[in-house]
Amino acid sequence: MAELDFTQWISYVVTSLVAVHLIDVLLKRGITGVLKSVANFLLLMPGADRAVKAFTRKEVDDYVSQAFNRKPGTAKNVISIPEKGIPVNDLRKELETFKSGDKHLSENGRLFAYVYTSEGPRFNLQREAFKMFTDLTLNSVNDERVEMIHAFLDAFMHDNALNPMVFPALRRFENEVVGMTASMLHGDGNVVGSVTSGGTESILMAMKTYRDRARSLNPNITKPTVVAPSSIHPAFEKAAHYFDLTMKHVQVDPETLTCDTKEYENMIDSNTILLLASAPAYPQAILDPIEAISDIALRHKLPFHVDGCFGGFMLPWVEKLGHNIPKWDFRVEGVTSISADLHKYGYATKGASVVCYRDSSIRKHQFFAYSGWSGGLFASPTMAGTRPGGHLAAAWIALRAMGQDGYMDMARKLMETANKMKAGIRNIEGLKVFGSPLMTAFGFGSNQAALSIFAISDIMEKKGWKMEVQRNPDSVHCTILPGHVKSADNWLVDLKDAVDFVKVRSLRV
Numbered sequence: 001m002a003e004l005d006f007t008q009w010i011s012y013v014v015t016s017l018v019a020v021h022l023i024d025v026l027l028k029r030g031i032t033g034v035l036k037s038v039a040n041f042l043l044l045m046p047g048a049d050r051a052v053k054a055f056t057r058k059e060v061d062d063y064v065s066q067a068f069n070r071k072p073g074t075a076k077n078v079i080s081i082p083e084k085g086i087p088v089n090d091l092r093k094e095l096e097t098f099k100s101g102d103k104h105l106s107e108n109g110r111l112f113a114y115v116y117t118s119e120g121p122r123f124n125l126q127r128e129a130f131k132m133f134t135d136l137t138l139n140s141v142n143d144e145r146v147e148m149i150h151a152f153l154d155a156f157m158h159d160n161a162l163n164p165m166v167f168p169a170l171r172r173f174e175n176e177v178v179g180m181t182a183s184m185l186h187g188d189g190n191v192v193g194s195v196t197s198g199g200t201e202s203i204l205m206a207m208k209t210y211r212d213r214a215r216s217l218n219p220n221i222t223k224p225t226v227v228a229p230s231s232i233h234p235a236f237e238k239a240a241h242y243f244d245l246t247m248k249h250v251q252v253d254p255e256t257l258t259c260d261t262k263e264y265e266n267m268i269d270s271n272t273i274l275l276l277a278s279a280p281a282y283p284q285a286i287l288d289p290i291e292a293i294s295d296i297a298l299r300h301k302l303p304f305h306v307d308g309c310f311g312g313f314m315l316p317w318v319e320k321l322g323h324n325i326p327k328w329d330f331r332v333e334g335v336t337s338i339s340a341d342l343h344k345y346g347y348a349t350k351g352a353s354v355v356c357y358r359d360s361s362i363r364k365h366q367f368f369a370y371s372g373w374s375g376g377l378f379a380s381p382t383m384a385g386t387r388p389g390g391h392l393a394a395a396w397i398a399l400r401a402m403g404q405d406g407y408m409d410m411a412r413k414l415m416e417t418a419n420k421m422k423a424g425i426r427n428i429e430g431l432k433v434f435g436s437p438l439m440t441a442f443g444f445g446s447n448q449a450a451l452s453i454f455a456i457s458d459i460m461e462k463k464g465w466k467m468e469v470q471r472n473p474d475s476v477h478c479t480i481l482p483g484h485v486k487s488a489d490n491w492l493v494d495l496k497d498a499v500d501f502v503k504v505r506s507l508r509v
């Protein structure tokens with residue numbers, strides 16, 4: 001919490017008390033009369049500033065225990081993604097229970113905030129449109145599980161996870177989504193986190209959290225720096241831009257796309273507050289040397305965030321299938337937080353990601369609380385104010401409908417497809433796959449000066465494929481998705497054609 005000047009301090013005292021009262025009324029639990037009078041007494045004493053801060057901290061702690069349904073600092077029950085996906089009929093029954101639980105207030109006109117819509121033809125149209133477009137963007141399995149994901153999205157699309165006390169189902173969804181993700185990443189019961197709107201918000205939150213943590217631990221650091229391989233996602237640059245941090249990049253090798261860990265360590269200076277790496281980095285899907293960077297983090301007593309936005313919901317299953325994946329998650333001692341996108345290989349609808357921390361002593365720097373508002377205490381865990389309930393519900397059901405067996409099954413199919421495509425590329429003279437991508441994505445390019453990968457990609461576009469081209473090094477990016485299981489063979493035929501065409505044309509020139 002920022003230092004306060006005197007006038008701010010006075011208003012803080014007053015508003016804290018108002019906030020306490022409001023919380024009392026709202027929650028009908030919260031802070032007791034005893035605590036109030038103790039606090040009132042403390043305010044008259046020298047050093048009250050500190051007392052007020054502690055007092056406000058207590059408010060926030062109370063909010064946390066209400067919002068997350070447990071006492072601050074205590075470990076929660078460990079919960080995992082079910083071993084077998086839960087049958088759709090059972091999920092349908094659960095949906096009915098949840099609906100009747102959370103809807104009674106808004107549907108009976110008893111709630112005075114949050115839900116602005118009501119039932120009726122116009123809103124049904126809105127629903128239909130939303131459903132149609134999420135259908136198109138759902139990079140998922142085409143079966144009745146998708147139907148369930150939509151049913152939950154639909155049931156909760158107007159609910160707001162900003163106030164988990166009003167929407168207990170959303171509170172449960174968030175706790176369980178974070179819990180299931182943490183277990184998948186081999187975290188223990190102390191791992192805590194938040195569901196956010198996507199990878200970028202997860203990354204923004206992590207960067208802000210470590211900035212505020214560094215401020216509280218070492219106020220002498222006025223120009224904080226963060227070290228990362230140059231393949232790190234631009235969301236970190238965005239965060240650095242927003243939160244006034246300086247990124248220090250270690251250039252990755254243009255062939256292997258990995259960085260030298262000596263060079264990485266040399267980037268650390270007395271202003272460094274955080275180390276970063278990816279599992280894997282998006283462009284060529286290369287896993288950074290997480291264990292080596294973890295050792296560096298431990299040596300320098302620095303926190304270490306691993307960006308698992310891309311691989312978070314894929315690498316664990318690829319490893320379980322028996323592929324050799326170096327350790328990169330909470331099993332690695334120096335890793336203090338991980339971001340993992342539900343709306344990528346978690347097969348949830350767009351607008352869902354998880355950021356999780358090894359324990360709550362780190363996460364506490366993520367929260368924002370303000371008690372000086374005429375609307376009472378405003379406490380919010382992430383960047384967003386209103387937090388859409390639909391995507392949270394859809395993510396919760398996606399994890400449970402898929403189950404570990406569903407995720408493994410999909411991982412197996414996508415790995416087979418990726419391996420077939422990589423082998424096909426290596427068989428085409430003039431093409432190469434960059435580095436050693438370990439999961440269901442890769443980048444490829446040309447190894448002949450006369451053969452332009454961009455020309456090849458242009459021809460492929462004419463043949464109806466949408467290729468993502470990238471520079472440094474010149475390459476084409478491929479994320480392997482469920483649709484590719486069927487289209488991979490045709491793609492390879494067209495790719496061979498495109499390469500031949502470009503070769504002949506460059507001969508003519």
Ligand SMILES: *Cc1c(COP(=O)(O)O)cnc(C)c1O
Nearest residue numbers: 198199200233235281282309310
């Ligand atoms: C997708 C991705 C992000 C950003 O996530 P958004 O959901 O697009 O905001 C960050 N890092 C990696 C490695 C990614 O693949």
